[in-house]
Amino acid sequence: MLSRRRCFTAAANRIRPLARAFCDAPAPRADAAPGGAPGSQDRTQEVGGVKAAPDVLDVAIVGGGMVGLAVACALSNMPLTKHLRVAIIDSNPALKSRNHLTKNSIPDSRVSTVTPATISFFKDIGAWEHVQQQRHAFFGKMQVWDYTGLGYTRYNARDVGKEYLGCVVENKVLCNSLLLRFQEELDDIESVIYPTRLVSLTFPSISKQAGMKPTSSEPLSAGHATEELHRSNLVKLDLSDGRTLYSKLVIGADGSKSNVRQIAGIKTTGWNYPQSAIICTVEHVVENDCAWQRFLPSGPIALLPIGNNFSNIVWTMSPEESLRHKSMSPEEFVKSVNHALDFGYGPHPRSSALDHYMEKFFSGIGNTAASTKECFEVPPKATGVVSERMAFPLSLMHSHDYVSKRLALVGDAAHTVHPLAGQGVNLGFGDAAALAKVIAEGVSVGSDVGDLTLLQRYEKDRKAANVAMTAVLDGFQKMYSVDFGPLNVVRAAAFHGAQYISPLKRNIISYAMGDTKWPIFS
Amino acid sequence: MLRRVPPSLRRGLLSSASTHYGGAQILNSSHSPSKSLLPQWRRRASVASTSAPPPPRPPSPPRGPSRSGGGGPTVSSLNPAEVAKFAAIAETWWDASGPFKPLHLMNPTRLSFIRSTLCRHFRRDPYSSKPLEGLKVIDVGCGGGILSEPLARMGATVTAIDAVEKNIKIASIHAASDPTTASIEYCCTTAEALVKEKRLFDAVISLEVIEHVANPLEFCESLSALTVPNGATVVSTINRSMRAYATAIVAAEYILRWLPRGTHEWSKLVTPEELSLMLQKASISVEEMAGFVYNPLSGEWSLSEDTGVNYIAFGIKKNETPSTDSIKARLS
Numbered sequence: 001m002l003s004r005r006r007c008f009t010a011a012a013n014r015i016r017p018l019a020r021a022f023c024d025a026p027a028p029r030a031d032a033a034p035g036g037a038p039g040s041q042d043r044t045q046e047v048g049g050v051k052a053a054p055d056v057l058d059v060a061i062v063g064g065g066m067v068g069l070a071v072a073c074a075l076s077n078m079p080l081t082k083h084l085r086v087a088i089i090d091s092n093p094a095l096k097s098r099n100h101l102t103k104n105s106i107p108d109s110r111v112s113t114v115t116p117a118t119i120s121f122f123k124d125i126g127a128w129e130h131v132q133q134q135r136h137a138f139f140g141k142m143q144v145w146d147y148t149g150l151g152y153t154r155y156n157a158r159d160v161g162k163e164y165l166g167c168v169v170e171n172k173v174l175c176n177s178l179l180l181r182f183q184e185e186l187d188d189i190e191s192v193i194y195p196t197r198l199v200s201l202t203f204p205s206i207s208k209q210a211g212m213k214p215t216s217s218e219p220l221s222a223g224h225a226t227e228e229l230h231r232s233n234l235v236k237l238d239l240s241d242g243r244t245l246y247s248k249l250v251i252g253a254d255g256s257k258s259n260v261r262q263i264a265g266i267k268t269t270g271w272n273y274p275q276s277a278i279i280c281t282v283e284h285v286v287e288n289d290c291a292w293q294r295f296l297p298s299g300p301i302a303l304l305p306i307g308n309n310f311s312n313i314v315w316t317m318s319p320e321e322s323l324r325h326k327s328m329s330p331e332e333f334v335k336s337v338n339h340a341l342d343f344g345y346g347p348h349p350r351s352s353a354l355d356h357y358m359e360k361f362f363s364g365i366g367n368t369a370a371s372t373k374e375c376f377e378v379p380p381k382a383t384g385v386v387s388e389r390m391a392f393p394l395s396l397m398h399s400h401d402y403v404s405k406r407l408a409l410v411g412d413a414a415h416t417v418h419p420l421a422g423q424g425v426n427l428g429f430g431d432a433a434a435l436a437k438v439i440a441e442g443v444s445v446g447s448d449v450g451d452l453t454l455l456q457r458y459e460k461d462r463k464a465a466n467v468a469m470t471a472v473l474d475g476f477q478k479m480y481s482v483d484f485g486p487l488n489v490v491r492a493a494a495f496h497g498a499q500y501i502s503p504l505k506r507n508i509i510s511y512a513m514g515d516t517k518w519p520i521f522s
Numbered sequence: 523m524l525r526r527v528p529p530s531l532r533r534g535l536l537s538s539a540s541t542h543y544g545g546a547q548i549l550n551s552s553h554s555p556s557k558s559l560l561p562q563w564r565r566r567a568s569v570a571s572t573s574a575p576p577p578p579r580p581p582s583p584p585r586g587p588s589r590s591g592g593g594g595p596t597v598s599s600l601n602p603a604e605v606a607k608f609a610a611i612a613e614t615w616w617d618a619s620g621p622f623k624p625l626h627l628m629n630p631t632r633l634s635f636i637r638s639t640l641c642r643h644f645r646r647d648p649y650s651s652k653p654l655e656g657l658k659v660i661d662v663g664c665g666g667g668i669l670s671e672p673l674a675r676m677g678a679t680v681t682a683i684d685a686v687e688k689n690i691k692i693a694s695i696h697a698a699s700d701p702t703t704a705s706i707e708y709c710c711t712t713a714e715a716l717v718k719e720k721r722l723f724d725a726v727i728s729l730e731v732i733e734h735v736a737n738p739l740e741f742c743e744s745l746s747a748l749t750v751p752n753g754a755t756v757v758s759t760i761n762r763s764m765r766a767y768a769t770a771i772v773a774a775e776y777i778l779r780w781l782p783r784g785t786h787e788w789s790k791l792v793t794p795e796e797l798s799l800m801l802q803k804a805s806i807s808v809e810e811m812a813g814f815v816y817n818p819l820s821g822e823w824s825l826s827e828d829t830g831v832n833y834i835a836f837g838i839k840k841n842e843t844p845s846t847d848s849i850k851a852r853l854s
Contacts, residue, residue: 446672
């Protein structure tokens with residue numbers, strides 16, 4: 001036994017000095033290497049004050065939008081993951097502004113309806129207090145109706161014992177709040193944000209590892225070969241400013257046209273809807289405190305409160321119509337909005353004898369939701385359009401895989417849904433929370449953060465939930481894209497059901513609020 | 523119960539070390555070679571054979587540069603050609619959907635038990651990302667290193683041994699590709715051989731090994747001899763129950779083909795009671811035991827009180843009755 005002993009510690013001892021240089025530096029740059037690490041000295045050459053040696057990271061987040069920032073923020077906020085070396089790669093100059101945005105300006109037209117589930121995630125990571133200091137508008141009531149005048153549903157936060165159903169926040173406020181929170185957790189945020197673009201991604205492969213043979217036989221310093229060995233196991237990211245990063249894990253948070261997803265060769269399923277959405281900010285005489293959504297033959301129109309007598313419009317229509325609505329005069333557009341939210345395309349829904357019968361019948365089943373007796377209301381009139389009108393095409397896309405070795409996709413990079421219920425970004429924040437949690441679990445049991453088995457737990461957790469929501473929203477879209485007599489009756493019945501069957505109503509609210517993962521029986 | 527060190531002994535031990543640290547630090551300071559003294563395992567082995575007691579390590583904080591600065595750029599024992607040859611095999615050991623899939627699936631659950639018991643015993647912060655920092659841990663029967671690497675990432679100073687040379691090669695090549703795990707000391711040897719060298723560890727971990735050894739009691743005694751007084755020993759194995767026969771042998775080897783046939787011999791399996799008694803005999807008192815339960819629907823393992831099939835035991839080495847020569851030598 002003793003004679004056969006063979007040992008392999010030499011490499012370990014040789015590697016260690018380098019390991020220090022990369023491991024213990026708090027900032028991702030390897031510039032914190034103390035003088036006591038001689039092996040690393042010749043690797044960190046300074047060229048014009050810029051480090052020539054590539055940065056080695058634990059997590060590289062491509063895309064500094066809302067979801068990418070949320071992942072970074074969540075990681076920096078948890079005790080198990082705050083030591084991870086994180087980088088955000090995004091050339092968006094908005095990442096440079098880190099002050100509270102003033103509440104007096106005109107609201108941006110790009111807004112998100114964040115659900116209570118998202119709000120509690122923001123509270124967990126400490127970012128919600130920054131949102132509260134900027135413009136945001138809670139709403140506790142919601143009315144959904146359709147153009148046929150056959151039915152309507154009113155939802156009230158009190159139905160599920162909550163204070164509010166959701167909160168409308170400008171996207172730039174969400175980004176800003178996450179950045180401010182991220183900055184609180186870090187000494188030097190500048191070193192984490194790379195204001196540049198991703199040019200290429202190279203994933204490690206077995207052949208590459210085996211292919212390191214010729215270089216190591218060269219009379220190079222031992223440190224060089226070791227470093228190469230370490231990097232052969234990491235993802236290489238080439239940036240447009242010429243820098244190169246190496247990371248254990250790459251998170252693709254770069255939107256629906258994800259560059260990361262395409263480079264990784266992950267396939268998607270999806271289709272374009274024959275619809276475009278037009279978004280803008282409108283003004284009222286009075287403050288709007290309710291979220292309104294009306295299904296029109298061309299698609300839904302939503303009027304969301306954003307505070308200070310302003311509301312946000314998300315109006316889905318055919319691409320030709322959207323171009324026409326974009327170019328028409330503001331006065332005409334306002335007229336068109338008010339028409340669409342009132343008598344346009346059909347009458348107001350009225351209570352009928354049937355409703356009384358249904359109300360009586362279903363009140364026996366469970367305790368009646370507070371909003372069951374609420375009458376139909378007409379939304380407040382818009383008096384002017386105060387922002388630019390933007391139109392964008394709508395599509396459904398779902399990525400076949402959310403993860404592969406050393407890669408995870410989050411948010412729109414993994415899935416885009418129809419915007420009709422404002423669920424897109426909430427699904428993205430759900431991804432961010434789940435991924436950060438899985439990474440923390442991995443750290444606690446000493447996993448490599450890029451380990452596929454670990455990342456698959458994130459995929460398993462999120463995929464089913466995202467597919468369910470995608471299907472529900474696609475179903476809505478399909479249901480309203482046909483103007484056909486019998487189907488209209490079915491739709492009307494659905495509205496009546498949602499209005500008068502309290503358990504169903506509560507279930508719908510909980511699902512839309514992100515409190516439950518499944519649309520039914522949860 | 524036995525976790526508590528008798529006050530007299532504790533004082534005796536503490537006198538040589540800083541009183542600010544818990545058990546771990548005490549054990550560190552009294553034990554052998556820091557890396558800087560021993561850049562090469564081979565050299566160390568020859569030192570040990572002269573039975574000269576290794577000089578005590580200065581009570582430096584575990585994070586200090588002394589731990590990492592040592593060694594220096596010496597000649598690697600990794601031959602590039604071998605690296606290339608074994609890198610491919612290493613991939614199968616480390617392929618989570620490959621032949622070692624059951625171990626990969628079970629690994630996080632085993633590690634969470636080890637993490638929580640060691641954190642409690644050595645009074646470490648469970649929210650730390652490196653809770654085992656400064657602890658000397660040995661993984662007996664490391665295979666491809668799928669337990670050793672996470673332990674190293676948790677901060678432990680890991681020594682990992684396996685009697686199969688190929689495993690050691692695979693493990694060291696895989697570990698070398700990550701700076702955090704490159705510090706693992708891999709060695710093709712047996713627990714018995716290390717006992718002869720009087721090596722000691724704060725925690726001795728041997729998972730899914732005892733059912734394969736010729737003499738389980740002797741094996742337990744070796745594990746005990748490697749553990750410092752008041753150190754931790756963690757052993758996992760498969761129960762000799764009818765259910766274990768049905769699931770671990772019939773299902774895993776014959777139906778699901780998770781494991782090669784003949785991996786486990788029913789008669790060699792050890793029950794929790796037998797394991798406790800054997801460890802007790804080897805002066806390790808078992809403090810905690812947990813079962814692993816597989817959920818075929820989720821495909822995940824979880825910890826449970828049911829030790830009917832797979833189980834893991836955490837014990838503490840008693841320090842009042844040192845049973846081996848090395849410990850007598852240490853305490854005298």
